[in-house]
Amino acid sequence: MAKTRQTKTATESSFSKKLLRFIDWAIIIVVLVAGFFIVAKYLMPPKHEPSPRVLPDKGAIKVELFGGCGRRTEVLKIADMLREIGIDVVDIKQESGFLYPASLIVDRTGAPLVADSLARLVGLPPDRVVIQRYNLMFDATIVVGLDYLVIIEKLKGITS
Numbered sequence: 057m058a059k060t061r062q063t064k065t066a067t068e069s070s071f072s073k074k075l076l077r078f079i080d081w082a083i084i085i086v087v088l089v090a091g092f093f094i095v096a097k098y099l100m101p102p103k104h105e106p107s108p109r110v111l112p113d114k115g116a117i118k119v120e121l122f123g124g125c126g127r128r129t130e131v132l133k134i135a136d137m138l139r140e141i142g143i144d145v146v147d148i149k150q151e152s153g154f155l156y157p158a159s160l161i162v163d164r165t166g167a168p169l170v171a172d173s174l175a176r177l178v179g180l181p182p183d184r185v186v187i188q189r190y191n192l193m194f195d196a197t198i199v200v201g202l203d204y205l206v207i208i209e210k211l212k213g214i215t216s
Contacts, residue, residue: 117170120147120197124156125204134200137211141177146194156201160184164194171196179210 119138123131128150135145159180163171166189174196175185200207 116144117174117195118144118146118193119174120149120164120194121145122197122199123148123150124154124159125200125202126155127204130204130208131200134198134204134207134211137208137215138198140215141211143174156199157203158184159201159203159207160186160199162197162199163187163189164196165189167195174198177210177214178207180206 121131121135121138125131131148131150135148138145159178161171161175161178161180161184163185166187168185168187171185171187172182175182178198
């Protein structure tokens with residue numbers, strides 16, 4: 057009987073040593089992972105969305121709104137939201153027959169700062185700004201495409 061008790065204690069002792077070794081490694085791994093995330097949080101610069109440039113005074117920017125999404129009510133809603141912000145929507149035109157897959161800004165006077173600011177304001181990437189300097193009546197034309205919901209959501213965040 058003495059032999060069986062010694063065998064049980066030896067196995068129990070071996071098992072408890074393995075368990076303690078496992079717990080030690082688990083603690084070391086948890087500490088290393090936590091340390092990595094702490095170092096990453098404090099040493100890496102935070103990524104901020106660039107803030108939109110400040111637009112000129114109220115009514116200083118004159119735009120034409122061109123509805124190319126097939127939804128006149130949505131284009132009128134965007135016009136009202138732009139007017140709330142202080143952009144002078146001089147004219148609203150509606151395309152009948154061709155739908156634009158993406159919205160864009162057409163720079164009419166060659167003022168890239170204004171066009172870039174408008175693009176950021178309505179949530180469009182800079183590659184959606186087109187320069188076309190033949191009309192001096194408007195600073196820019198905003199073509200509202202099928203992604204009009206992006207513009208509405210962005211403007212809701214500004215007007216709210």
